[in-house]
Amino acid sequence: MAQELPIVKPDATGAKPQQSAAREDLLRPLPRITARGLIVAAVVFIVYWWGVQGTNARPSELIEGIPNIVNFLVRLVPPNFDMQPVARLPFTINLPFTINLGIVAPAEESQIDVEQIARQLEAIQADPSNASLDLALGDGLSEAQEDLPFFSWQPSQVTHLYLPGVVPYVIETIQIAIIGTTLSILLSIPFGLLAARNISPHPVVYQATRLVMNAIRAVPELIFALVFVAAVGLGPFAGVLALAIGAIGFMAKLYAESIEQIDPQQVMALRATGASGLQVFCFSVIPQVLPLAAAYSLQLFEHNVRAATILGLVGAGGVGFILQKYMALFQYRELMGAVIILIIAVTIIDRISDRIRKRII
Amino acid sequence: MSLLDVRDLRLIYPNGHEALKRVSFKAEAGEIIALIGRSGAGKSTLLRCINGLERPTEGEVILDGQVITRMSERQLREVRRRIGFIWQEHNLVERLPVLTNVLTGRLGYKSGLDGLIGYFTRSEREVAVRSLERVNLLHRAKQRADRLSGGEKQRASIARALTQQPRIILADEPVASLDPELAVQVMSDLARVAREDGALALISIHQVELAKSFVDRVIGLAQGVVVFDGPTDQLNQDVMDRVYRFDKVLA
Numbered sequence A: 001m002a003q004e005l006p007i008v009k010p011d012a013t014g015a016k017p018q019q020s021a022a023r024e025d026l027l028r029p030l031p032r033i034t035a036r037g038l039i040v041a042a043v044v045f046i047v048y049w050w051g052v053q054g055t056n057a058r059p060s061e062l063i064e065g066i067p068n069i070v071n072f073l074v075r076l077v078p079p080n081f082d083m084q085p086v087a088r089l090p091f092t093i094n095l096p097f098t099i100n101l102g103i104v105a106p107a108e109e110s111q112i113d114v115e116q117i118a119r120q121l122e123a124i125q126a127d128p129s130n131a132s133l134d135l136a137l138g139d140g141l142s143e144a145q146e147d148l149p150f151f152s153w154q155p156s157q158v159t160h161l162y163l164p165g166v167v168p169y170v171i172e173t174i175q176i177a178i179i180g181t182t183l184s185i186l187l188s189i190p191f192g193l194l195a196a197r198n199i200s201p202h203p204v205v206y207q208a209t210r211l212v213m214n215a216i217r218a219v220p221e222l223i224f225a226l227v228f229v230a231a232v233g234l235g236p237f238a239g240v241l242a243l244a245i246g247a248i249g250f251m252a253k254l255y256a257e258s259i260e261q262i263d264p265q266q267v268m269a270l271r272a273t274g275a276s277g278l279q280v281f282c283f284s285v286i287p288q289v290l291p292l293a294a295a296y297s298l299q300l301f302e303h304n305v306r307a308a309t310i311l312g313l314v315g316a317g318g319v320g321f322i323l324q325k326y327m328a329l330f331q332y333r334e335l336m337g338a339v340i341i342l343i344i345a346v347t348i349i350d351r352i353s354d355r356i357r358k359r360i361i
Numbered sequence B: 001m002s003l004l005d006v007r008d009l010r011l012i013y014p015n016g017h018e019a020l021k022r023v024s025f026k027a028e029a030g031e032i033i034a035l036i037g038r039s040g041a042g043k044s045t046l047l048r049c050i051n052g053l054e055r056p057t058e059g060e061v062i063l064d065g066q067v068i069t070r071m072s073e074r075q076l077r078e079v080r081r082r083i084g085f086i087w088q089e090h091n092l093v094e095r096l097p098v099l100t101n102v103l104t105g106r107l108g109y110k111s112g113l114d115g116l117i118g119y120f121t122r123s124e125r126e127v128a129v130r131s132l133e134r135v136n137l138l139h140r141a142k143q144r145a146d147r148l149s150g151g152e153k154q155r156a157s158i159a160r161a162l163t164q165q166p167r168i169i170l171a172d173e174p175v176a177s178l179d180p181e182l183a184v185q186v187m188s189d190l191a192r193v194a195r196e197d198g199a200l201a202l203i204s205i206h207q208v209e210l211a212k213s214f215v216d217r218v219i220g221l222a223q224g225v226v227v228f229d230g231p232t233d234q235l236n237q238d239v240m241d242r243v244y245r246f247d248k249v250l251a
């Protein structure tokens, strides 16, 4: 079959028609060097050079720092999950070995000795000048645990259900992300509608909305967190508010762009049936925008899980608080444990989010 | 009084292009009319003027005695709901099921919150289902519109128009993106339902031979002017030259 096709012979005359210049340009494997190209290259180079200067990003600095990095990495292992007892098991599991995951002694074995405290209080009353109270709360690691190797063939008993100490904080982080994201979406929708060129009621409204959005987008989430910590106090609610407000500028822009991308023909077709503006919006604009808007919203959620991690650093709730605590106390192994749990949690969330995304698109 | 009376319609687009120059014709209920003309002759423009999507610069469109060219957008809604419009690219809302798309033909009759949240009464659904049956598409009712084949999409859009219970059906090149076989099917469906309902159908179409077997009357448009208006059997080579080769005829 192939032989039957006419074979196109290259033009042997060597004469080049004038108009083939544009075509030739398309065939050029490397782009032509132009003045504009040189200027762009120069600008890019200057920007990067300037960036490297400003951030002190030099290979020599990095090489000199390698021993410090190694030292830090060594101190991260083995991870310590800071296991906290959450419930007594109805049975005891006997293991022929011991894995030291940083198990904290169950609370009941370190309960406050009421009698002893009463005795101390009496002593203080008798002699107030020497007031010191030992509550003997028995917090933290049982001393022996620290010295145990990560793994040994020593038999051990598990009497309680344990969870890594970071888990409640991870859960709080996810809660902050869920509520913050939802609020953010609800707040962004009206902005998105007003900022979409094709459905905004008036060009002035459109411009004004874009201005507000840009202003919000310019403020980092951490600043919002600080503001809301000041407003509603330390805790996860400040984090929720920071996420809710912080993402409006960004999300509203994405929503507006999704709305601007809809097929105007599908809108026109409904208008032609005599449908009102609002009806056209519900039956043509929303169905067209929904998949994209939903995908963006899920993306925001994934982003917010990470953002909520950072918010804890300024006291706005979440796992950031405990990460900071471990770092401040040089508990690098506990830090590693917490980071591992966090990575697992974030991976699971991303997977779920991906599933949902596939469903709706 | 005619159902549709188009009088001296003239339309100049904002860019100065005069798409329609003095277009006049009358049409009665039950007529099936083909609108032919070369690309750019003004067929789409004319159809859009008839349901008020486009405002003419001069002249009038009178529907059942009402001058729609002077109506407010609000009044136009009531006129439009009795005018089915079928587009070349069907323009269904791709992500919605076929039935919902067809039901949107009822929106013009609804004004409350129910119309916004997609609540349609039993009798409204009855109209939609009946329309789907008439174009043999009921088995696709629950499918998303973007899953339909080209011919099915066009039949769904006929069903949407039928659900409006229209007195006039305007179709802008309804078969242009279909293969010849489907084109015949869709044209025959369209002509049949229009005839059954006694609606006036105005169908712009490029396949003159195809049109001939389904329509009673042909209006030929060239450069925004009606150059032929008569029964299908008067279409001869001379007329075709006037409609499609006016530039050569003049030269």
Ligand SMILES: Nc1ncnc2c1ncn2[C@@H]1O[C@H](COP(=O)(O)OP(=O)(O)OP(=O)(O)O)[C@@H](O)[C@H]1O
Residues within 6 Å of the ligand: B013, B014, B015, B017, B018, B019, B037, B038, B039, B040, B041, B042, B043, B044, B045, B046
């Ligand atoms: N919105 C617009 N602004 C400016 N000019 C327009 C606009 N819409 C159409 N035109 C011009 O008006 C003339 C008539 O257009 P129209 O779409 O009515 O032609 P048509 O007969 O439907 O052609 P086709 O067969 O290609 O659909 C064309 O020359 C077109 O370029």
Ligand SMILES: [Mg+2]
Residues within 6 Å of the ligand: B043, B044, B045, B172, B173
């Ligand atoms: Mg057209």
